Amino acid sequence: MAWVYLIIAGLLEIVWAFAMKQSQGFSRLMPTAVTLGAMIGSFALLSLSMKSLPLGTAYTIWTGIGAVGAFLVGIAFLGEAATAMRLLAAMMILGGLVLMKLA
Template sequence: MPWVYLVIAGLFEVVWAFAMKQSDGFTRPGPTIVTITAMIASFALLSLSMKSLPLGTAYTIWTGIGAVGAFLVGIAMLGEAASAMRIVAALLIVAGLVLMKIATPA
């Protein structure tokens, strides 16, 4: 279950990052509420996953899901650049996440 919590926490991190961008510096109430709610959910699920996963693994994977997810949302929804170098960088992050998962005991 901790891995499920961790993946969902990472997805909530993507949600709050996107909502924060949409909040326009917390000047728009709807996206601001989504940001804060998703942050709380993300931190709560990360905390649950850390009950049994090592700190380094949980935090690395959480931030990695958030980073790559925000990168993909930025490209898909905000029209951000998808240059070859940025894509390679995201793939390297994913490779690091896979290695971290493999290196961590269940």
């Protein structure tokens, strides 16, 4: 169950990062509320996953899901650049996540 909590926590990290961008500096109510709710949920589920997963593994996977996910959301929904260098960087992060899981 810890891995399920961790994956959902990572997905919520993507949600709060996107909502924070949409909040325009916390000046818009709904995106701000979504940001705060997703942050609380993400941290709570990360905490639950850490009851049985090592700190280094849980934190690395959580931040990696958030980083790569936010990168992909930026490309898909915000028109951010998908340059070769950025794609390579995202693939390297994913490679690190796989190695962390296998370790």
